[in-house]
Amino acid sequence: MNPYEHRKRWKYLLLAFAVVIASGSLLYTQYLVKNLVKAERTRAQIWAQSMKQILSSDDDDNLNYVFSVRDSLSVPAIVVDEKGDFKWAKGLDTTKTFIPTVASSGFDVKNGQKYDPKYFRDELAIMKSQHEPIKVVIFHNTHWLVYYKDSLLITQLRAFPYVQLTVITIFLLAAYTAFSSSRKSEQNQVWVGLAKETAHQLGTPISSLMAWIELMKEKFNAENDPLIAEMENDVKRLEIVADRFSKIGSKPVLEPQFVYEVIEDFVNYFRVRVSNKISFEVTGNQNLKAGLNIPLFDWVLENLLKNAVNAIEGTGSIKVDVSESKAKKQIYIDVTDTGKGIPRTKFETVFKPGYTTRKRGWGLGLSLTKRMVVNYHNGNIFVRDSEVGKGTTFRIVLKSMTKDAPEPVVVA
Template identity: 75%
Template sequence: MSNPYLQKKRWKYLLLFFALVIAGSSLLYTKYLVVNIAKSERTRAQVWAQTMKQIFSTLDEEQLNYVFFVRDSLSVPAIVTDEKGDIKFHRGLDSGKTNINVVPEPGAKKAPVYDPQYFENELKIMKAQHQPIKINVQGFGDNYWFVYYKDSQLLTQLRVFPYIQLSIIAVFLAVAYSAFSSSRKSEQNQVWVGLAKETAHQLGTPISSLLAWIELMKAKFDAEDDPLIAEMANDVKRLEIVADRFSKIGSKPVLEPHSVYEVIKDFVDYFSVRVSDKISFEITGDRFLKAGINVPLFDWVIENLLKNAVNAIEAPGSIKVDIAASKARNQIYIDVTDTGKGIPRSKFVTVFRPGYTTRKRGWGLGLSLTKRMVENYHNGQIFVKDSELGKGTTFRIILRNIEDDSDSDSES
């Protein structure tokens, strides 16, 4: 049977690959547009620089007006400096920082006035973006002037746009995936709840009949103390518990204070006689620690962990359950340790996902249900505490210790 988790993982990688192709194509095309617009702006800046030179090589009024018109048509922000770095002209900058028009009319002698810090910052940006355009203006005290310019607002926005676009798409996809996943999980939960309750309903009648048949056997054969019939009765009662478990799925279980040690011991006593005698069981820890537990569901948790441990042990081995408390955190730690084949560290999280199994006939639901019963129904935690290939695995369950609560109530 193919592993649905692996198939799901492949689809995720495939979708990620196509997303990267789309994103890369978008970035490459945007880069192509940016390069072409940048070349166009460079050409326009060169034209503007040439008009500056033309201004000072002709005094014909008609030509001069035309040159000023062409020069002022440049939308690219630009600054003209002499060889010393003093600003001569500017174009397309923040008018609020320039005090007066720094482009004087022909024949004007008034020196330009500007905000030094603002123009220094603008020049720094322009020098970082593009090489200056050098123009010859001999006859005006300098041999050369330098035209510095920066990207227009349109080009700047175009450079940033693909990243904004991809961010918006990523957020949209994340929200859509989250909504889709939530909807899918809700549908799956409804199916599982319906299936579980129907299973419990279907088991009810034959279980009642089996109990009646057992009582009839005891009376007919005078076998009230027969150990075989007693074990048979225990198994039928176990079926009752299983049916009760399924009937509780989908509804909020009632948690009652129980001794964690006693609950686990009762189940281990039942379970241990039904597996190979080559596997030994041991329970250690504090017998008086109490937690809010729904016994049928918590038995299911322990059953799944013990069954996984038994399946992991291929030779004679042992399973140990240790119960301890952390008073500082008001928590109870339940460690289930086996001497089985172990779990790779990369699978510590994967083992709790539905559909993951290492057995040919497994459904991969045991640990997934276990995690749900611990975290959703008992408000606790479960995780792989430690594992080493060939040596064994330790699962840890964390529950809230309610012993301190009762002590504090009695003291008050």
């Protein structure tokens, strides 16, 4: 398992653990709420029965006891008769509810304070949506309905786990973002330091190789020897590589370049250094310009072409096509191979550091490629299309710097 897949598995395990904790918190809270709801139902039933006792009892001592029991129950409630007319209320906003007086015939609403009908209707609708009413038989087959709603404690307890989980999630996201940013900053510093040190270390042997080549030319009179010429090309390539590493961490200078020409130059260098079973083709518009840093952009092409070569088992072809979207003012560079292809689920994964399908690969090639395209050339790169067993097309998107020009020359 490569490092990226290993980290991905740990992320899923931690996410699953977080889900278990959240689910446990929610289930336990619901268990507590369920028990409290039962307790409040019992309170409401006792309160409803207390009304019947108040209306039917003439014993002052008994009434005083019933009143004390009733007043100790804090469940908000509304009592209506068979017709739906309000008879009594408790636990509501006292500025909008009536306080009926107790007459010999029972509750005298007319002598009570005025109340807000809309407020009562709204509260009654809430109570009807939360609980079934409690039916209380008063006298002569007359009954009242007692509606009640959840207390403030239950309402808060229902919302508490969601508030708690939201706060914890926000905290964890903030902490993860901070630590991730700090880690990436440290990784960038290490990468920049390693790159510059590599460039410095390459400088001495490259200079020595250049000197040895000049001595070979002079000693063997081989100024025009094709083998020595190729050696010179490789040494120059090493100089370019060292220059690439020395530029890491600093903002590269982008200059307007003909994209087709830059690609063709690199492909001509690259094709003679791989198997002749693989053919190369560069097609498209030759007049398109984009801001490029040639050493870094050559590195992008090198990584893509190397991946394409590794994906081809035996004979195959690699095609680089340059096109333009005038509406978006963008240049498209499509690198297509006839290799083994990439599963659709891996289209984003291939650009992650550490992801590789090769036993000895470091999984940095495409990660660095994306960094150089996005961060240094203000462009984008993605897998445009791929099919397992048939091949892959990577697309590079760059901002066009092409001005009004004559009709483009298209090479087929």
